[in-house]
Amino acid sequence: MPRTGLTPSEIQDKAVEIAIDQMRTKGFEKVRLVDVAKEMGISHAALYSHFQDKTALLDAVSERWLVGLDQMQDLLVAEKKDPLQKIRTWFLNLHRMKLEKVKLDPELYKAFDMAAEESKPFIQTHLSNMHQQMAKLVTEAMEQKKLKKRDVNLIAEILISAGTAFTHPKLVAQYFEEDREPLLLQTMDAVLKGLF
Numbered sequence: 001m002p003r004t005g006l007t008p009s010e011i012q013d014k015a016v017e018i019a020i021d022q023m024r025t026k027g028f029e030k031v032r033l034v035d036v037a038k039e040m041g042i043s044h045a046a047l048y049s050h051f052q053d054k055t056a057l058l059d060a061v062s063e064r065w066l067v068g069l070d071q072m073q074d075l076l077v078a079e080k081k082d083p084l085q086k087i088r089t090w091f092l093n094l095h096r097m098k099l100e101k102v103k104l105d106p107e108l109y110k111a112f113d114m115a116a117e118e119s120k121p122f123i124q125t126h127l128s129n130m131h132q133q134m135a136k137l138v139t140e141a142m143e144q145k146k147l148k149k150r151d152v153n154l155i156a157e158i159l160i161s162a163g164t165a166f167t168h169p170k171l172v173a174q175y176f177e178e179d180r181e182p183l184l185l186q187t188m189d190a191v192l193k194g195l196f
Contacts, residue, residue: 012050014040016060023107028058062112063122069097070129077133083141088188090137091163094130095184098172113169134160147195155195162191 006014018039022031033054037044051057076090101109116123134156141147147155165171166184 008050011040011042011047012060015047015050015057016064019057019061020108023058023061023111024105028107028111031058033057058111059115059120059122061108062115065101065108065112066122066126069094070126070133072097073130073133077136082146083137083144084146084192087134087137087141087159087192088185090133091166091184091188092181094163095166095172095181098167098169099176102173102176109169109173113173116169130160131156147192150195158195159188159191162187 015036018036019031022035031054033047033051034044036057037047040047051060073090073093076086076093079086098109101112131153135152138147138152138155138159142149142152163184165187166180
């Protein structure tokens, strides 16, 4: 146990919290591991044992947000509701959570967008989680005869591809001033109708 009395996991969590505060106040480009360590009351060398560099710390911030986002979507997938409605809500939720991040936490969103561009491992995990969630919803819809029985993974990929215009980090940021929810729902309804 380090001098702080915190476990390694608690040190990482605290560093992420401080990094989030600094990103919000100074911008993500001005976050420095030395400053985070100083605020924690530990040496920057001690912090380097948890985060290889500033990029690793910023990635931890984005990863925490995506894990929370995936957990919220998992809860939706598990609900006992109409699967087609859950598919629509799944896309709406994803769009809204990213849009909210763009508007309320632009510096954190910039860091996330950079990580997405570089397709970091935690981004790949998020994309895999998205596909698994959609595959579950598609399977449920097929079992209830609300979608034609076909290759589940292919249909999940078709739906995710159709929703990309509303969920891709760059496009969410580009159109953040527009209300795109009606178009998102119309797009999903057209795709789902075509899959029935």
